[in-house]
Amino acid sequence: MKNAERSVDVQAFIDSQRFSPFQWAILVLCFLVVAADGFDTAAVGFIAPSLVLEWGVTRASLGPVMSAALVGLGIGAVAAGPCADRVGRKTVLVLSVFFFGAWSFAAAHASSIESLTVLRFFTGLGLGAAMPNAVTLMSEYAPARIRAVVVNAMFCGFSCGLAIGGVASAWLIPHFGWPGVLVAGGVGPIVLTVLLILLLPESVQFMVARQGADARIARILRRIAPLGRFDGCRFVSAESQASRKGQSAPGLVLSSRYRFGTLMLWLAYFMGLLIYYLLTNWLPTLFRDTGFTGQNAALMTSLFPLGGVLGNLCVGWVMDRFNGGRVIAFTYVLVAALVLLVGRGVGHQIWLGALIFVTGTVVTSAVTSMSALAASFYPTRGRATGVAWMLGVGRIGGVAGALVGAALMSMGWQFGAVFGLLAVPALIAALGLYVMTKRAMREEPTQDEAGATVAAQLGH
Template sequence: MNQPVRTLDVQQFIDAERFSPCQWLILILCFLVVAADGYDTAVIGFIAPSLVKDWGVDRSALGPVMSAALVGLGVGALIAGPVADRLGRKAMLVLSVVCFGAWSLVAAHAQTIGELTALRFLTGLGLGAAMPNAVTLMSEYAPARLRGVAVNAMFCGFSCGVVAGGVASAWLIPHAGWQSVLTVGGIAPIVLAVPLALLLPESVQFLAVRPGKQAQIARILKRIAPQAQLNDLRFVGAQTQESTQGQYALAIILSGHYLRRTLMLWIAYFMGLLIYYLLASWMPMLFKDAGFSDKFAALMTSLFPLGGVLGNLCAGWLMDRFNANRTIVGTYLLAGVLVLIVGRFVGSPMLLGALIFVSGMAITAAVVSMSAYAASLYPTEGRATGVAWMLGVGRVGGVASAFVGAALVGLGWSFGEVFGLLAVPAVAAAFALYTIGNCRSEYTDAERAAGATAQSH
């Protein structure tokens, strides 16, 4: 008589094992992808003064160039999510890294503002596709007890990439011109694509819902736990509702069961990026308008992303040990309080610097933590799409920040008034996320088993 085939839930297997060298490799590779993303996203700001000088154009003419990559980021994220849920996270990640690297190389040879704008948009498509797939892959390989800190640690690569862009620009531009900065931003991702293709495993959760992938899953799980006995097992992913089976990924995240959380995530991420990009882009000018020197403005502004590195790790640690939803809601509320306070201490440089640093911790942590949280709210078949569309729609907030900042500065708003206004979107983001966490009836036991552990506390 044939013995019944035993099944093994791959996510439960990952949750039960220690964080292995294989998972450290995934974290490092995804960190490098996000670092390359940060470099290529921010690089246009570093080369802008040289463009003005070399091409003899007004600073206002660089507006389309500065925003082109952000628009591409949004479009790339919207397209890449559904494709990744069909073709796989690894395949889409490798293709996107090659894409933004190649277009950055081509952009180094641009001769006009129009050419550079178009090429930056194409670079943004690859950048937008890379981020959600790195988030999804890392979240699916991180044990539930470490998921928040692992994904947030991966996101620290973005700030490191921005810093690397600034350091590289300071050395390369005087020696080899602004084109060399874009060239480095093209070569590095293409080189990185090689170890990604050779060493990065495909998501076992993605493979578990695809037929004929059992042997491949066993090989990957052996990399995580070499001592595990995996013979005569059938590997399964987290069970999802029957209503989602066979649906396109976008249809899943917009279905009646998931629509509310999807819309609330979009609102919260939009508001978060509106705050982040408005401060990151306009803070130097606000400091200058307040009477500070260019050097002081640059120093104070650099404290904002620097605080984000520490904030990401702290928020990830709190998400893993307490309720993820309440952690992010509380972080947004803290950000709202801090931006209200910052504007009141313009006359005290030391205290102002400390407040800018702490504000960077709170605002960056709140925005970054939403990626790990969003990944926990969707089934495997729609996870990459759910994360990608949140990132894509949120980029509209980043683009809108340029216009909002320009309008406020044009109206003569002071440093304190601009910071104070940003408390409104911070509270709006907190409320949107609170409505998700406050409706526990939306979550099933199967979803919790799939990784939405944050909702079970």
């Protein structure tokens, strides 16, 4: 009994340590998961022209194929969160990566629009389950002082996956045809699954919440701090104790304590993805309608995602130093101001190009940073569910963005009017996050919630 009573709070311990090589390895693995997610999410867009030529179908007939993965993404995200909060982040992450890799590989052998649509739906289920669990696991291994920038750095993998997909497709399709892209999108995740099984640890916070894994927790913490001495220690987590009341993860996310914040996160993420997907899908058409050539329209559109990596890191860095909710709310206000400016800058190509680049940077970083905010908002018991459900609801915003864009185009809306309208969802997102943060900061911590108050989770 000499050391049996010594307790170690695992999150406080992680917060007190430098970011170790072991945590860098976790970041790299999660980055690769998100990169594979980005590659496979965009795969159909890369192969669509080849499908039209080889199968003799119209572009319109590819609509179900394009949307099937998005539908699967939403369902996969909603289902995976509660599973991860019950059986573990690593387990669900490994299964989901293998799942979307296997179905992508199977899709390479599709012989009709119908079969490809079904296989892309199943691929989407795995893709939707992977992202929220990568976010949750990474956030639980990142020290609080740098959590937002670490999670946002992990999210840069999505942009890298998109870029790699474009480059790889340009080489694979001429040599192996369109199936080569889907084979690459299947083999990569399957190989990555082996690395995840061998190298990725389970979340120590999850293991504390489940209890009975002190020896495993000690081995993991020694990899973060090799000089640490944990013999006979009992591992605890203040936020896990605060949220351990027999409540299910979905029940916690929708409880009176978290319900308002949950709805505001959903609202803000929905609006953010509505803006992002409307612009990424319809910018080329909008530029063509204003008199740009096809080449210049493509060039202007390519400026939109270029600044995403830098924006993610910058906003994450600021979130780690100031109130995260207010930082993202201010970022959405910047989005509103920028889309209004873009709508007025059509006549000046250099000025317009600069505005498109900055707007893309700010929109991308606002949307990406929402995952870091959600991971900080929920306690361990409901974190995977909370993050996953926000991402799932956000996918509906992405679909809505594409549909709203199509409706505006059919009504003959012009460039400036479309961009002016986008200021509305940006301001709605900003208002939702501001109200959420203000309400959270007013709440007084109760004794049993000392380690997991919403006010502490949203800011510093």
